[in-house]
Amino acid sequence: MKHYTSINDIDNIHTWIEEAKALKENPLQGIELGKNKTLGLLFFNSSLRTRLSTQKAALNLGMNPIVMNVSGDAWGIEFGDGTVMNGSTAEHIKEAAAVISQYCDIIAVRAFPSLTDRALDESEYVLESFKKFASVPVISMESATGHPLQGLTDAITIAEHAKVSKPKVVLSWAPHVKALPHAVANSFTQAMRKMDVEFVIANPEGYNLNPVITGDTPIYHNQEDAFKDADFVYTKNWSSYEDYGLVDNIDPEWMITKEKIGEAKFMHCLPVRRNLVVEDAVLDSDSSLVIQQANNRTFAAQLVLKKILENL
Amino acid sequence: MKHYTSINDIDNIHTWIEEAKALKENPLQGIELGKNKTLGLLFFNSSLRTRLSTQKAALNLGMNPIVMNVSGDAWGIEFGDGTVMNGSTAEHIKEAAAVISQYCDIIAVRAFPSLTDRALDESEYVLESFKKFASVPVISMESATGHPLQGLTDAITIAEHAKVSKPKVVLSWAPHVKALPHAVANSFTQAMRKMDVEFVIANPEGYNLNPVITGDTPIYHNQEDAFKDADFVYTKNWSSYEDYGLVDNIDPEWMITKEKIGEAKFMHCLPVRRNLVVEDAVLDSDSSLVIQQANNRTFAAQLVLKKILENL
Amino acid sequence: MKHYTSINDIDNIHTWIEEAKALKENPLQGIELGKNKTLGLLFFNSSLRTRLSTQKAALNLGMNPIVMNVSGDAWGIEFGDGTVMNGSTAEHIKEAAAVISQYCDIIAVRAFPSLTDRALDESEYVLESFKKFASVPVISMESATGHPLQGLTDAITIAEHAKVSKPKVVLSWAPHVKALPHAVANSFTQAMRKMDVEFVIANPEGYNLNPVITGDTPIYHNQEDAFKDADFVYTKNWSSYEDYGLVDNIDPEWMITKEKIGEAKFMHCLPVRRNLVVEDAVLDSDSSLVIQQANNRTFAAQLVLKKILENL
Numbered sequence: 029m030k031h032y033t034s035i036n037d038i039d040n041i042h043t044w045i046e047e048a049k050a051l052k053e054n055p056l057q058g059i060e061l062g063k064n065k066t067l068g069l070l071f072f073n074s075s076l077r078t079r080l081s082t083q084k085a086a087l088n089l090g091m092n093p094i095v096m097n098v099s100g101d102a103w104g105i106e107f108g109d110g111t112v113m114n115g116s117t118a119e120h121i122k123e124a125a126a127v128i129s130q131y132c133d134i135i136a137v138r139a140f141p142s143l144t145d146r147a148l149d150e151s152e153y154v155l156e157s158f159k160k161f162a163s164v165p166v167i168s169m170e171s172a173t174g175h176p177l178q179g180l181t182d183a184i185t186i187a188e189h190a191k192v193s194k195p196k197v198v199l200s201w202a203p204h205v206k207a208l209p210h211a212v213a214n215s216f217t218q219a220m221r222k223m224d225v226e227f228v229i230a231n232p233e234g235y236n237l238n239p240v241i242t243g244d245t246p247i248y249h250n251q252e253d254a255f256k257d258a259d260f261v262y263t264k265n266w267s268s269y270e271d272y273g274l275v276d277n278i279d280p281e282w283m284i285t286k287e288k289i290g291e292a293k294f295m296h297c298l299p300v301r302r303n304l305v306v307e308d309a310v311l312d313s314d315s316s317l318v319i320q321q322a323n324n325r326t327f328a329a330q331l332v333l334k335k336i337l338e339n340l
Numbered sequence: 341m342k343h344y345t346s347i348n349d350i351d352n353i354h355t356w357i358e359e360a361k362a363l364k365e366n367p368l369q370g371i372e373l374g375k376n377k378t379l380g381l382l383f384f385n386s387s388l389r390t391r392l393s394t395q396k397a398a399l400n401l402g403m404n405p406i407v408m409n410v411s412g413d414a415w416g417i418e419f420g421d422g423t424v425m426n427g428s429t430a431e432h433i434k435e436a437a438a439v440i441s442q443y444c445d446i447i448a449v450r451a452f453p454s455l456t457d458r459a460l461d462e463s464e465y466v467l468e469s470f471k472k473f474a475s476v477p478v479i480s481m482e483s484a485t486g487h488p489l490q491g492l493t494d495a496i497t498i499a500e501h502a503k504v505s506k507p508k509v510v511l512s513w514a515p516h517v518k519a520l521p522h523a524v525a526n527s528f529t530q531a532m533r534k535m536d537v538e539f540v541i542a543n544p545e546g547y548n549l550n551p552v553i554t555g556d557t558p559i560y561h562n563q564e565d566a567f568k569d570a571d572f573v574y575t576k577n578w579s580s581y582e583d584y585g586l587v588d589n590i591d592p593e594w595m596i597t598k599e600k601i602g603e604a605k606f607m608h609c610l611p612v613r614r615n616l617v618v619e620d621a622v623l624d625s626d627s628s629l630v631i632q633q634a635n636n637r638t639f640a641a642q643l644v645l646k647k648i649l650e651n652l
Numbered sequence: 653m654k655h656y657t658s659i660n661d662i663d664n665i666h667t668w669i670e671e672a673k674a675l676k677e678n679p680l681q682g683i684e685l686g687k688n689k690t691l692g693l694l695f696f697n698s699s700l701r702t703r704l705s706t707q708k709a710a711l712n713l714g715m716n717p718i719v720m721n722v723s724g725d726a727w728g729i730e731f732g733d734g735t736v737m738n739g740s741t742a743e744h745i746k747e748a749a750a751v752i753s754q755y756c757d758i759i760a761v762r763a764f765p766s767l768t769d770r771a772l773d774e775s776e777y778v779l780e781s782f783k784k785f786a787s788v789p790v791i792s793m794e795s796a797t798g799h800p801l802q803g804l805t806d807a808i809t810i811a812e813h814a815k816v817s818k819p820k821v822v823l824s825w826a827p828h829v830k831a832l833p834h835a836v837a838n839s840f841t842q843a844m845r846k847m848d849v850e851f852v853i854a855n856p857e858g859y860n861l862n863p864v865i866t867g868d869t870p871i872y873h874n875q876e877d878a879f880k881d882a883d884f885v886y887t888k889n890w891s892s893y894e895d896y897g898l899v900d901n902i903d904p905e906w907m908i909t910k911e912k913i914g915e916a917k918f919m920h921c922l923p924v925r926r927n928l929v930v931e932d933a934v935l936d937s938d939s940s941l942v943i944q945q946a947n948n949r950t951f952a953a954q955l956v957l958k959k960i961l962e963n964l
Contacts, residue, residue, distance in 0.1 A: 056376055064680055066708060076414035076436065080406060080443040084378060087404050092711050094704060097413065100724065102700035103923045112927040114829045119923030122935070124700065127922065127946040131704040205426045298439065299415045299431030303424040311434070322439040368688055388726035388748065392718060392755040396690060399716050409725065517738045610751065611727045611743030615736040623746070634751040 029339065032332045033155055033168040035179045035218035044180065044331060045187045051334070052327045055088045061337050062091030068132030069095045069169070072139040072154065077298060077325050078169045078177065082136060085329035089337065094132065107153050121154075125161035134165050134336055141172035143207045143273035149173065165336045167329075170211050173238075178297050179215030180328040183223055185321045186260055189293055194224050195259035198292075200251060201231035202305040203278040204265035212297045213264050214241050221245065230254035232277050237269055251282060258292040260317075263306055278304075286310050293317050341651065344644045345467055345480040347491045347530035356492065356643060357499045363646070364639045367400045373649050374403030380444030381407045381481070384451040384466065389610060389637050390481045390489065394448060397641035401649065406444065419465050433466075437473035446477050446648055453484035455519045455585035461485065477648045479641075482523050485550075490609050491527030492640040495535055497633045498572055501605055506536050507571035510604075512563060513543035514617040515590040516577030524609045525576050526553050533557065542566035544589050549581055563594060570604040572629075575618055598622050605629050653963065656956045657779055657792040659803045659842035668804065668955060669811045675958070676951045679712045685961050686715030692756030693719045693793070696763040696778065701922060701949050702793045702801065706760060709953035713961065718756065731777050745778075749785035758789050758960055765796035767831045767897035773797065789960045791953075794835050797862075802921050803839030804952040807847055809945045810884055813917055818848050819883035822916075824875060825855035826929040827902040828889035836921045837888050838865050845869065854878035856901050858892055875906060882916040884941075887930055910934050917941050 029037050038044050051057070067086040071079065079095070086093040096102060105124055106117035113120065128135055137158050141149035149172040158166045168176055186197060197220055199213060218241060220227040228246045229237070236247055248254035255261060263284050268274040284294065284306040294306065294316045302308055310316055341349055350356050363369070379398040383391065391407070398405040408414060417436055418429035425432065440447055449470050453461035461484040470478045480488055498509065509532055511525060530553060532539040540558045541549065548559055560566035567573060575596050580586040596606065596618040606618065606628045614620055622628055653661050662668055675681070691710040695703065703719070710717040720726060729748055730741035737744065752759055761782050765773035773796040782790045792800055810821060821844055823837060842865060844851040852870045853861070860871055872878035879885060887908050892898040908918065908930040918930065918940045926932055934940055 059376070064683070064711070066711065068704065071413070074414055076408070076431065077439060079408065079413060080380065080440060083406050084443040087376070087378065094707050096700070096703065100412065101695070101703060101721065102698055106926070110927065110932060113925035114928050118925060119700065120926050120935075122926075123922055123924065123942060123946075126943045127701060128704060130943070130947040131708040131950060298435050300435065301425035301430065302418070302432050302434075303422065304426050308422060311432075318435060319438045319442070322435075323442040326443060371688070383725070386726055388720070388743065389751060391720065391725060392692065392752060395718050396755040399688070399690065412724065610747055612747065613737035613742065614730070614744050614746075615734065616738050620734060623744075630747060631750045631754070634747075635754040638755060 029335055031159055031166045032176060032336065033159065033166060033171065034174050035176045035215050035222070037176065038180065038222065041183055041219065041222040045184050048184045048327045048331045049188070051330050055330065058334055059088065059090045061334060062086065062089035065133040065337065066092045066094055066131065067333065068128055068135045069093060070135065070137045071097050072099060075138055075169065077322050078138060081325035082169060082329045084326050085333055088326070088330050089333055091333070107157050121157040122161050125158050126163060129163040132164060133340065134167060134333065135162055136167040136169045138169035139171055141209050143209065143267055146272040167332060172209065173211055174215045175211040175297070176215050177325065177328050177332065178212055179219035181321055181324040182216050182262065182295065183219045184324045184328060185295065185317055186223065186225065189317060190259065192259065194226060196226040196257055197260045197262065198254050198258045199229045199262045199264070200254065200284065201235050201282060202263045202265050202284055203280060203282050204301065204305060205278060207267040207273050207275045208265050210237055210266045210269055213237055213266050216262055217241050217245065228254050232279065232282065234268055234270060235266065235277065237266070251288065255288055255292065258289065260295055261289045261292045262295040264297065265305060283307060284310055286313065286315070289315060295321055298322055341647055343471055343478045344488060344648065345471065345478060345483065346486050347488045347527050347534070349488065350492065350534065353495055353531065353534040357496050360496045360639045360643045361500070363642050367642065370646055371400065371402045373646060374398065374401035377445040377649065378404045378406055378443065379645065380440055380447045381405055382447065382449045383409050384411060387450055387481065389634050390450060393637035394481060394641045396638050397645055400638070400642050401645055403645070419469050433469040434473050437470050438475065441475040444476060445652065446479060446645065447474055448479040448481045450481035451483055453521050455521065455579055458584040479644060484521070485523055486527045487523040487609070488527050489637065489640050489644065490524055491531040493633055493636040494528050494574065494607065495531045496636045496640060497607065497629055498535065498537065501629060502571065504571065506538060508538040508569055509572045509574065510566050510570045511541045511574045511576070512566065512596065513547050513594060514575045514577050514596055515592060515594050516613065516617060517590060519579040519585050519587050520577050522549055522578045522581055525549055525578050528574055529553050529557065540566050544591065544594065546580055546582060547578065547589070549578070563600065567600055567604065570601065572607055573601045573604045574607040576609065577617060595619060596622055598625065598627070601627060607633055610634055653959055655783055655790045656800060656960065657783065657790060657795065658798050659800045659839050659846070661800065662804065662846065665807055665843065665846040669808050672808045672951045672955045673812070675954050679954065682958055683712065683714045685958060686710065686713035689757040689961065690716045690718055690755065691957065692752055692759045693717055694759065694761045695721050696723060699762055699793065701946050702762060705949035706793060706953045708950045709957055712954050713957055715957070731781050745781040746785050749782050750787065753787040756788060757964065758791060758957065759786050760791040760793045762793035763795055765833050767833065767891055770896040791956060796833065797835055798839045799835040799921070800839050801949065801952050801956065802836055803843035805945055805948040806840050806886065806919065807843045808948045808952060809919065809941055810847065810849065813941060814883065816883065818850055820850040820881055821884045821886065822878050822882045823853045823886045823888070824878065824908065825859050825906060826887045826889050826908055827904060827906050828925065828929060829902060831891040831897050831899050832889050834861055834890045834893055837861055837890050840886055841865050841869065852878050856903065856906065858894060859890065859901065861890070861893055875912065879912055879916065882913070884919055885913045885916045886919040888921065889929060907931060908934055910937065910939070913939060919945055922946055
């Protein structure tokens with residue numbers, strides 16, 4: 029593995045989960061591995077968990093993290109090929125990626141989708157440009173269509189908390205007031221399809237995810253049916269994929285409640301809007317794994333960094 | 341001591357001052373204490389001294405500081421209980437504080453008051469929420485009603501520069517064009533009431549501080565009377581506490597001048613507006629201790645971090 | 653050398669180049685030199701290369717870099733002498749510089765010119781105020797009239813790539829849509845005048861640089877004539893110096909093309925606007941040294957830091 033930009037970069041999710049759990053047991057075991065190595069964290073968008081946990085992961089490996097908010101700190105970046113740059117962008121990704129590669133041993137990038145131009149978002153032009161023009165490994169800290177550090181985290185968390193050999197995992201859409209990306213849902217779906225779980229998705233009509241990603245995963249438009257005998261209910265809002273970026277359903281009937289999930293564990297990548305996506309009673313109960321998930325972000329990132337460092 | 345969010349968290353100010361002076365003599369004596377420990381610095385508001393000195397203090401203890409501007413870098417945080425989060429806030433403090441606690445061994449927070457809603461500000465909902473929902477120690481880097489790192493700094497500075505056993509210390513209001521918080525004045529008052537000093541306050545009518553904090557401290561509405569035989573004149577503007585947040589007095593007669601303070605030492609927490617709060621002649625003279633105060637910010641923060649680290 | 657704020661601070665550019673090349677061979681040779689020392693990086697303006705490479709340089713020397721975006725993170729700084737500070741600035745440089753000096757062993761500052769008031773810009777009031785009021789060494793990370801870390805970088809790069817003993821180096825203006833500073837062009841000119849090169853400048857009429865800086869350097873208003881037998885073509889846009897800050901020429905005839913430069917190596921400080929300043933065919937060819945230049949930013953900064961640290 030050179031880059032880590034998709035759940036598909038995981039060769040064996042079972043091995044990875046075991047390795048992550050071992051790191052969690054002894055986070056400083058590899059503190060010499062990253063010594064005098066620099067991780068550049070480039071944010072085109074807001075971040076809390078990813079920002080902090082990826083820095084923490086780097087520090088656990090002895091690396092020096094350098095954080096840059098691309099928009100506020102540096103220059104507007106141009107991604108177009110052959111563009112006459114007489115507009116608002118001041119630096120081309122060809123130079124930016126090549127240059128940053130000389131200061132950083134690994135580059136981690138966060139860049140959200142437009143949610144207005146599906147083809148553009150699916151081209152993953154930001155992430156792919158970094159992969160193309162950087163001379164060092166690139167890690168996705170959430171891109172237009174995937175959030176593979178989150179997906180790996182979620183797989184680790186489910187493995188830790190599963191009480192049966194093949195748990196039932198439901199990915200459920202829930203209401204939200206803003207147009208949100210598909211990245212987390214996509215990576216979670218990809219991760220679950222690699223796991224020994226019974227995986228189903230619940231979402232309103234018109235909100236099916238990209239069929240290339242969901243494949244033969246059963247999709248329910250009735251939440252109650254989907255939740256039957258669930259061991260884990262992973263919740264996330266996303267805007268329409270079909271009518272790309274549309275938000276025409278904020279039906280509170282889809283909010284996650286204690287009653288709905290019953291004995292199942294509740295998961296969410298955070299940040300989560302309380303009493304819109306999920307009621308307080310769920311988050312404030314032992315059913316919720318959201319804090320444990322967030323904790324695992326450190327070890328997912330640390331595992332990815334470790335594998336890349338070992339391969340440098 | 342678990343948290344440090346108030347001058348009242350200091351068990352013995354005399355001992356603390358001696359310990360801080362010892363740290364200042366040999367700042368790297370505890371460089372192993374914080375090794376592989378992370379300090380999260382969360383800023384809801386601007387900062388220069390606090391931002392830099394607290395990082396420096398952490399580095400002196402071998403800690404890794406991680407800085408985050410909450411508003412610009414991360415998500416709008418909701419503090420309301422039971423709120424239906426369909427507005428502008430994206431993440432609840434319950435999750436934010438619990439999550440950050442997993443990446444940081446100590447959390448330091450700066451959050452200024454609204455100066456429009458006294459009850460809300462006095463509830464210290466930001467700081468108290470962090471204390472309630474974080475699982476690690478919390479340090480105030482200035483909250484709505486207190487700035488205890490500054491207050492400790494000021495106590496150290498007065499102890500260093502006192503030439504008599506019980507110096508007279510005056511806290512004097514001075515004019516300013518904006519509505520400023522009471523935090524620094526409050527913490528200074530609390531610190532002075534723990535010290536062996538003769539402490540009085542001078543402010544215009546209508547600008548008395550919270551009587552719960554000032555207690556039996558003599559309050560003068562005539563600056564000249566208050567300054568008589570002063571050894572230290574600590575200056576700070578604050579908006580009205582009684583008519584909460586009001587600024588209806590920018591009387592230049594209250595500006596601090598060389599003539600007014602005479603032989604007294606001048607102190608201010610900085611930033612200070614020259615020739616509005618205090619004239620150049622004071623700041624540019626040996627009467628001013630403002631730079632020495634700022635230097636002590638490092639050692640106040642380092643002492644607090646050291647005490648918390650020793651207690652982890 | 654106490655400060656490094658101008659190419660004129662280089663005592664012997666030939667020795668410096670050799671030292672920088674030695675650092676590049678073995679970047680971690682001085683990793684103990686900066687141990688427990690702090691570099692404060694203060695940005696009044698955007699930065700990518702300078703931000704990252706200067707941090708990397710500090711890390712290579714074992715220093716702790718602390719980054720602050722002055723405008724966003726801290727307080728508006730006042731530089732006027734005797735100002736009644738009742739406006740938008742909250743802190744005077746006298747305090748700011750003195751205070752930061754207590755937290756940082758070296759202060760690096762970036763502050764661009766106004767391009768509206770030549771006398772003000774040429775006074776270098778930001779940088780000079782830091783030098784005057786800071787008690788520690790000051791490094792320019794680009795000021796109103798110079799970018800000496802870039803100039804040193806460029807000298808190193810030319811020395812590395814020169815194939816003849818006295819190469820011909822052309823500094824050529826190229827078109828741009830915004831009013832850009834003269835800093836890079838000035839420092840490059842100063843650096844070249846210290847080198848064993850044949851140095852000429854090409855720019856349109858009305859765009860001559862400050863004659864105090866260019867001295868007896870031949871200035872061509874015809875690019876083709878200037879480029880004859882060039883070994884290096886260093887390109888940069890700048891607004892008019894004579895009609896200060898004016899941009900009345902975006903003549904595409906001045907854009908750098910493959911055909912124009914022939915066998916010469918192309919150099920630019922970056923960021924560069926493609927197909928406005930220089931065509932893709934140049935940047936995407938082996939003629940371009942821009943990535944190598946950016947790499948040398950680390951070693952130029954590291955050399956300067958090393959010299960200052962050795963002198964502390």
